[in-house]
Amino acid sequence: MNLPDTLRFATRAAAGAPLRTFLMVLAMSIGVAAVVVLTALGDGARRYVVDEFSALGSNLVIVLPGRSETGGFNPANAITATVRDLTVEDARALTRAPAVLRTAPITIGTSEAVFGGRLRDVTIVGTTADYLRLRRMELAQGRFLPDDEPHAAVAVIGATIRDELFGAESALGKTLRIDDRRVRVIGVLARSGQGLGMNADEVVILPVVVAQAMFNTNTLFRILVEAKDRSLIERAKMQTTEILKARHDGEEDVTVITQDAVLATFDRILGALTYGVAAIAAISLVVAGILVMNVMLVAVTQRTGEIGLLKALGAEGRAIRNAFLAEAALLSAAGALAGYLLGQAGAFALRAAIPALPAHAPDWAVLAALGTALAAGLLFGVMPARRAARLDPVLALAKR
Amino acid sequence: MMLIELSGIERVFTLGDNVVRALTQFDLAVAAGEYLAVMGASGSGKSTLLNLLGLLDRPDAGTYRLEGRAVTTLSADQQARVRRERIGFVFQSFHLVPRLTAAENIALPLMLAGVEPAERARRVERALADFGLANRAGHRPDQLSGGQRQRVAIARATIMRPALILADEPTGNLDRTTGAEVVRLLEMLNAGGVTLIMVTHDTVLGARARRRLVLQDGRKICDEPA
Numbered sequence: 301m302n303l304p305d306t307l308r309f310a311t312r313a314a315a316g317a318p319l320r321t322f323l324m325v326l327a328m329s330i331g332v333a334a335v336v337v338l339t340a341l342g343d344g345a346r347r348y349v350v351d352e353f354s355a356l357g358s359n360l361v362i363v364l365p366g367r368s369e370t371g372g373f374n375p376a377n378a379i380t381a382t383v384r385d386l387t388v389e390d391a392r393a394l395t396r397a398p399a400v401l402r403t404a405p406i407t408i409g410t411s412e413a414v415f416g417g418r419l420r421d422v423t424i425v426g427t428t429a430d431y432l433r434l435r436r437m438e439l440a441q442g443r444f445l446p447d448d449e450p451h452a453a454v455a456v457i458g459a460t461i462r463d464e465l466f467g468a469e470s471a472l473g474k475t476l477r478i479d480d481r482r483v484r485v486i487g488v489l490a491r492s493g494q495g496l497g498m499n500a501d502e503v504v505i506l507p508v509v510v511a512q513a514m515f516n517t518n519t520l521f522r523i524l525v526e527a528k529d530r531s532l533i534e535r536a537k538m539q540t541t542e543i544l545k546a547r548h549d550g551e552e553d554v555t556v557i558t559q560d561a562v563l564a565t566f567d568r569i570l571g572a573l574t575y576g577v578a579a580i581a582a583i584s585l586v587v588a589g590i591l592v593m594n595v596m597l598v599a600v601t602q603r604t605g606e607i608g609l610l611k612a613l614g615a616e617g618r619a620i621r622n623a624f625l626a627e628a629a630l631l632s633a634a635g636a637l638a639g640y641l642l643g644q645a646g647a648f649a650l651r652a653a654i655p656a657l658p659a660h661a662p663d664w665a666v667l668a669a670l671g672t673a674l675a676a677g678l679l680f681g682v683m684p685a686r687r688a689a690r691l692d693p694v695l696a697l698a699k700r
Numbered sequence: 701m702m703l704i705e706l707s708g709i710e711r712v713f714t715l716g717d718n719v720v721r722a723l724t725q726f727d728l729a730v731a732a733g734e735y736l737a738v739m740g741a742s743g744s745g746k747s748t749l750l751n752l753l754g755l756l757d758r759p760d761a762g763t764y765r766l767e768g769r770a771v772t773t774l775s776a777d778q779q780a781r782v783r784r785e786r787i788g789f790v791f792q793s794f795h796l797v798p799r800l801t802a803a804e805n806i807a808l809p810l811m812l813a814g815v816e817p818a819e820r821a822r823r824v825e826r827a828l829a830d831f832g833l834a835n836r837a838g839h840r841p842d843q844l845s846g847g848q849r850q851r852v853a854i855a856r857a858t859i860m861r862p863a864l865i866l867a868d869e870p871t872g873n874l875d876r877t878t879g880a881e882v883v884r885l886l887e888m889l890n891a892g893g894v895t896l897i898m899v900t901h902d903t904v905l906g907a908r909a910r911r912r913l914v915l916q917d918g919r920k921i922c923d924e925p926a
């Protein structure tokens with residue numbers, strides 16, 4: 301029996317039992333659809349996080365006070381290290397590094413802002429003029445912190461703060477009271493929407509010296525460093541470490557991380573999550589495969605008389621085995637195709653429901669799902685097919 | 701040369717402690733073109749004999765030569781080929797594939813033999829016409845009468861132009877007149893040169909055969925006119 305005849309025979313057999321065929325295709329398609337939708341969700345989450353991080357600004361090196369031990373606990377360090385604070389002078393010193401384009405010191409705190417009887421909790425960010433460009437932010441109105449007046453009592457406010465404190469009024473030039481200090485609003489940030497970490501729409505940005513005076517401190521929360529080029533990130537990191545070590549009496553008491561490293565970590569974690577989810581979904585494919593096996597075994601029992609007849613007509617064992625295998629493969633293929641369409645529809649619905657989430661199933665997941673479905677169908681189809689091929693023709697014919 | 705030569709055939713079934721000698725010390729020679737009726741009580745071994753002759757079953761001892769060739773020692777695939785090309789079966793219960801049309805059922809042996817679709821269609825059309833089924837080609841078995849079903853089965857058994865037709869009670873599920881029609885059809889084929897071996901309980905039908913074989917407890921008790 302040649303291939304087209306085998307396929308046609310198997311198709312007719314599958315069409316001859318529509319309910320059985322429908323159930324098997326359904327089981328297989330649910331498995332494939334589960335893989336497609338779940339990996340779309342996982343990969344969408346991964347891409348969302350990566351995109352959000354990229355939006356924070358590119359070529360970033362971040363300096364944190366204190367040493368984070370990654371190579372295990374070092375007792376020598378624990379005894380000798382006295383953690384020095386990061387200072388505004390440290391940040392200024394870093395701009396002299398050849399690989400560094402600009403830096404921005406950051407100090408952070410919360411306080412209350414008052415205007416015309418309206419009061420609101422705000423996040424205060426103390427920084428310098430370069431922060432705007434470093435974070436790739438846009439202004440909606442006015443201007444950003446001045447370069448040359450580090451002590452000016454001025455503020456740049458987020459869009460939400462502006463709406464809630466000033467309403468229909470213009471905010472520019474108005475005086476805001478924060479923690480009993482008066483600051484003049486000189487700029488409003490463009491609306492950025494919800495991002496990872498802090499929401500830029502709800503911050504009040506002050507000159508770093510003013511913010512430090514407000515919080516009665518002279519330390520920094522972070523120093524953001526922008527490398528001149530993507531290829532210079534590692535060099536900027538090294539130079540930053542060197543300069544701070546020199547300034548801190550040869551003590552390496554800061555942690556310098558690159559945004560790439562943070563990104564890579566998130567990428568890895570969420571990527572692993574996607575693989576895990578795909579593997580769990582794939583189990584449903586194996587379950588579907590077992591179902592295929594059972595249904596095919598029932599089919600062999602139901603069609604015993606037919607198998608006996610085919611043997612009497614001179615069918616070799618191979619022809620009968622191939623016919624049943626082809627049937628299992630056809631059902632799996634139909635299920636895989638239906639599941640693929642179902643899964644893509646599901647991913648589409650996800651994207652429609654959560655527009656921010658780029659829920660596209662990755663190609664590897666789609667291929668793996670289709671491959672697993674076909675392999676499971678064939679693998680679990682082998683046993684019933686062989687049983688059919690081995691039936692004794694006399695007994696098979698006797699069975700009605 | 702004989703078409704069929706059986707000598708010293710033994711076929712034993714063991715069910716627990718129960719040993720049934722379905723055929724024992726069985727010899728038979730059938731020339732090409734003969735018309736043989738196999739008769740005997742129920743359980744006398746008629747179907748067992750036909751299954752052996754059709755290579756659906758293997759004897760426990762003895763030799764079977766078909767067209768001069770020892771066939772009991774052939775591999776399963778070689779036996780399948782012999783069945784496909786030299787032997788046609790007609791069963792009491794027709795054994796048509798229910799989801800296939802009359803034409804497709806008749807085409808089954810051609811499909812198994814890998815005959816070209818165009819050639820297949822030509823031969824099936826001829827067979828449909830020969831067996832008076834031309835206007836039933838697209839009907840499924842459940843849309844056919846018993847006599848029509850057995851005609852489809854006979855058309856299928858002869859489509860490969862076999863040397864031997866084995867019919868196990870081909871009229872068992874048919875009324876007398878329809879059964880007689882089917883037997884006449886088989887006799888016409890025999891007149892065309894095909895060897896016909898038919899199991900029957902019907903003495904009237906058996907009397908029409910040129911040679912009658914009567915079995916009892918797995919032995920030949922009568923073979924006339926041998």
Ligand SMILES: Nc1ncnc2c1ncn2[C@@H]1O[C@H](COP(=O)(O)OP(=O)(O)OP(=O)(O)O)[C@@H](O)[C@H]1O
Nearest residue numbers: 713714715720722741742743744745746747748749
């Ligand atoms: N697969 C089997 N297992 C055990 N015993 C069997 C088997 N097939 C046949 N027999 C036994 O062999 C003997 C001959 O059976 P066979 O079917 O050849 O009889 P038969 O002459 O065709 O009878 P009937 O006219 O009822 O069809 C019977 O006693 C039967 O019980």
Ligand SMILES: [Mg+2]
Nearest residue numbers: 746747748868
């Ligand atoms: Mg019988």
